[in-house]
Amino acid sequence: MSTQTPSTETLTGELLAVSVGGVRDVHVGSRVIETGIWKSPVTWRVPVQGVNLAGDDQADRTVHGGPDKAVYAYASEDSAWWATQTGREFGPGAFGENLTTRGLDLSGARIGDRWRVGTTLLEVRQTRIPCFKLGLRMRDPLFVRAFAQAGRPGAYLGILEEGDLGAGDAIEVVFRPDHNVTSALMFQALLHDASLRPKLLHAPALPQFWRDWVAEHA
Template sequence: MTGRLASVNLGIVTEAEWAGDASGRSGIDKRPVDGPVLLRADGVAGDFIGEPAHHGGPDQAVYAYAEEDAGWWATEIGRAIRPGGFGENLTTYAVDVTGAVIGEQWAVGSALLQVTKPRTPCRTFAGFWGVPDLIKRFTVRAMPGAYLRVLREGEVGAGDPVEVVDRPAHGVTIGEVFRALNLEPELLPRLLDAPDLPEPLRQKARRRLAARG
């Protein structure tokens, strides 16, 4: 089944003591917008990124999170989570984001996107939600959302279909990469089967495998 975009979200400037960059500003608070938004190879037009050293760039140009996974968290913490509440640019519906294969391609609007890596939870995320143990809980749940490359720049908007147009045969998923790096080190060899996984993560997998002997 082809999924769709529930919303497209852009970050606003948030100043807080938990914000990650040196100026105390973060772009994690993203809000749904009306109309089309341009996805560029280096990021989302109009989005604010507070820590460019750790967020954005070609391998993390766009961040997607599933509306269904957000619903689980709303029940877990006992409060509503609006679209963009995970700092995601794209809130999806009926898209298996955790099960997306590294390197698979999504046609969305006039853009072509490629799944690259899972999100790693950080202190800024925990501070934004006001849940001190969120990093641990987010890690254990292992529904991290997916970063995407922009293979073809284009405009997207709420309601646009999300169509998987190519899926690599290796089968290494977003969820598997996240679990390998955070929960199940026995999965680390699988990461080397995914050529489209960003090289820093492939190198991390090699180092950990070498350390394990």
């Protein structure tokens, strides 16, 4: 099992935008779906408390939100890549992210990385597994499959220290655990390569839910 020895590597980035959104109803055929995936950027500093950003919400807390999915970050570099692939422009919040970043490889973020942003301290907890609501947001049901194949998942973070943050803040990775369990590796292990699943247990910060899941599915 890997230790929590900090890496000497220094990583910094920039918070380009902070986006929040409440729950809305979306009509899908004869059904009405509740979702909080529509996020819009705000211009003020946003309090980060409990398991959320102020003004943000999720429709189904059994699969979204909570302490291990309190904040979702997506890199502007990945949004730009999607623009080249699709011919569409993706502004801040387009992928349902709260934090749009620049200068950090979020696929390479390690489970347990800690970010100092504004007056908050956030910890990378897990990758993103896309669900059908991403297809609703993109108005393309096939986008979920494309996202699963692209291997650009972003990262979910928990809140270690409450505070506030805003666009233009620096992102300083103040702690890197001594393992190579990245968001991309977790994404690959859960969706494409079961042989990688035992490696997830090398990350001490991996949520208990996923530890139990790996024990059943490795």
